[in-house]
Amino acid sequence: xxxxxxxxxxxxxxxxxxxxxxxxxxxxxxxxxxxxxxxxxxxxxxxxxxxxxxxxxxxxxxxxxxxxxxxxxxxxxxxxxxxxxxxxxxxxxxxxxxxxxxxxxxxxxxxxxxxxxxxxxxxxxxxxxxxxxxxxxxxxxxxxxxxxxxxxxxxxxxxxxxxxxxxxxxxxxxxxxxxxxxxxxxxxxxxxxxxxxxxxxxxxxxxxxxxxxxxxxxxxxxxxxxxxxxxxxxxxxxxxxxxxxxxxxxxxxxxxxxxxxxxxxxxxxxxxx
Amino acid sequence: xxxxxxxxxxxxxxxxxxxxxxxxxxxxxxxxxxxxxxxxxxxxxxxxxxxxxxxxxxxxxxxxxxxxxxxxxxxxxxxxxxxxxxxxxxxxxxxxxxxxxxxxxxxxxxxxxxxxxxxxxxxxxxxxxxxxxxxxxxxxxxxxxxxxxxxxxxxxxxxxxxxxxxxxxxxxxxxxxxxxxxxxxxxxxxxxxxxxxxxxxxxxxxxxxxxxxxxxxxxxxxxxxxxxxxxxxxxxxxxxxxxxxxxxxxxxxxxxxxxx
Numbered sequence: 001x002x003x004x005x006x007x008x009x010x011x012x013x014x015x016x017x018x019x020x021x022x023x024x025x026x027x028x029x030x031x032x033x034x035x036x037x038x039x040x041x042x043x044x045x046x047x048x049x050x051x052x053x054x055x056x057x058x059x060x061x062x063x064x065x066x067x068x069x070x071x072x073x074x075x076x077x078x079x080x081x082x083x084x085x086x087x088x089x090x091x092x093x094x095x096x097x098x099x100x101x102x103x104x105x106x107x108x109x110x111x112x113x114x115x116x117x118x119x120x121x122x123x124x125x126x127x128x129x130x131x132x133x134x135x136x137x138x139x140x141x142x143x144x145x146x147x148x149x150x151x152x153x154x155x156x157x158x159x160x161x162x163x164x165x166x167x168x169x170x171x172x173x174x175x176x177x178x179x180x181x182x183x184x185x186x187x188x189x190x191x192x193x194x195x196x197x198x199x200x201x202x203x204x205x206x207x208x209x210x211x212x213x214x215x216x217x218x219x220x221x222x223x224x225x226x227x228x229x230x231x232x233x234x235x236x237x238x239x240x241x242x243x244x245x246x247x248x249x250x251x252x253x254x255x256x257x258x259x260x261x262x263x264x265x266x267x268x269x270x271x272x273x
Numbered sequence: 274x275x276x277x278x279x280x281x282x283x284x285x286x287x288x289x290x291x292x293x294x295x296x297x298x299x300x301x302x303x304x305x306x307x308x309x310x311x312x313x314x315x316x317x318x319x320x321x322x323x324x325x326x327x328x329x330x331x332x333x334x335x336x337x338x339x340x341x342x343x344x345x346x347x348x349x350x351x352x353x354x355x356x357x358x359x360x361x362x363x364x365x366x367x368x369x370x371x372x373x374x375x376x377x378x379x380x381x382x383x384x385x386x387x388x389x390x391x392x393x394x395x396x397x398x399x400x401x402x403x404x405x406x407x408x409x410x411x412x413x414x415x416x417x418x419x420x421x422x423x424x425x426x427x428x429x430x431x432x433x434x435x436x437x438x439x440x441x442x443x444x445x446x447x448x449x450x451x452x453x454x455x456x457x458x459x460x461x462x463x464x465x466x467x468x469x470x471x472x473x474x475x476x477x478x479x480x481x482x483x484x485x486x487x488x489x490x491x492x493x494x495x496x497x498x499x500x501x502x503x504x505x506x507x508x509x510x511x512x513x514x515x516x517x518x519x520x521x522x523x524x525x526x527x528x529x530x531x532x533x
Binding site for chain 1: 306307309310311312328329332335336339358359361362365366371373374375376377378380381382384385386398420422
């Protein structure tokens with residue numbers, strides 16, 4: 001049987017640090033074409049693609065733009081679809097859509113930085129989650145209330161982005177942070193001590209049994225945002241309710257046992273359908 | 274009615290629209306970035322006018338729509354006007370011509386554009402109008418952008434037009450290349466092929482008003498759309514009547530249509 005051809009749209013960071021096992025396995029099973037953001041020149045004059053499927057490992061501007069062109073000009077499936085990636089990057093928009101669909105998300109707002117914080121205990125998150133740098137928390141107690149801020153959000157306030165706005169998410173106190181990975185119909189459940197307590201997330205991460213409530217929420221969120229591949233974070237309130245706190249279109253499958261292989265097989269299967 | 278206007282500024286067309294609606298007995302609040310809070314406060318209005326297309330105004334438009342409050346013009350289409358790549362797709366999907374473009378990191382541009390014919394036009398990938406637009410005559414003129422990405426378009430030698438439209442009225446002006454809509458321009462009589470382009474654009478996306486920057490290429494006579502605008506200032510509107518009342522009335526009519 002002939003091999004399928006899979007196009008990988010990627011940036012140097014992910015190429016160098018995140019996909020070596022995945023690519024090694026995939027190369028043995030499929031033809032691969034690489035579109036690397038840093039060296040690719042996007043143009044509207046030469047748009048010929050013969051891949052069976054595209055996978056985007058990144059969320060940079062050029063990668064999303066290339067995927068938009070492919071989507072517009074061909075019927076080749078793209079995982080994840082560019083609009084779905086765009087929505088997960090825009091925290092306010094995905095929270096808005098998820099909340100509207102009845103998914104429990106912590107209260108959130110986006111307001112000018114000189115306005116008073118809207119919640120007693122809160123976390124300030126970056127507004128557009130497009131860069132590759134990691135969450136870096138600054139934790140403070142102000143008048144007995146908890147103020148957590150992501151350094152990325154503070155940097156973007158007056159930096160190059162000059163947003164002058166802050167995205168506030170109401171803080172949900174939780175003993176555990178729950179993480180669910182999903183591609184297709186396959187879900188993987190983990191829990192760990194929240195990264196605000198222990199930044200080394202893998203030190204405390206353990207695999208757990210399926211939680212039906214989380215399964216339902218993950219599949220619903222994927223449907224709403226049209227995501228095919230995802231990792232989603234949840235916190236459990238003292239009332240026992242799971243709050244969806246973060247949604248990521250670019251999960252790291254290296255954290256799952258046999259993750260790169262399982263995911264490569266999933267892509268090959270999708271490419272054949 | 275209570276009307277919210279999402280706008281970077283309070284003056285110019287925004288201010289005139291506010292006065293127009295107020296004289297009709299409506300309450301109008303302008304939300305600049307200073308006042309705009311993306312929360313329940315936005316639920317106080319009956320509908321919104323999306324004058325500016327910067328990110329948080331687009332967010333506000335989506336927020337209002339998610340809460341069943343009409344937004345005019347449509348936030349999705351307006352937002353796409355602001356992104357060159359999305360604008361290209363809008364133009365292409367409407368069946369209109371757009372110049373060749375090149376988008377990439379500085380090094381990719383330098384390495385792969387050696388055989389391309391200059392001049393090119395440098396434009397910000399997010400933006401509209403002439404802000405940040407520059408003619409590039411040789412590869413050495415290209416400078417590294419802050420985020421490392423560069424967007425270039427083929428410069429078309431031809432006659433440059435600004436074509437406004439409000440409902441079925443079209444006003445065409447000849448404009449100096451790479452200028453914004455505010456410089457002095459001369460109205461020209463409407464040419465059939467420009468009218469066809471405008472109608473195709475307007476009807477394809479069901480737009481009430483807007484503008485297109487169009488270039489008629491000397492060598493081929495073809496019309497290329499180089500920049501669309503969802504809510505221009507109409508500074509150079511030279512056709513009959515006042516654009517403010519025309520737009521204001523159209524918006525009110527559209528609101529009634531959306532509510533029914």
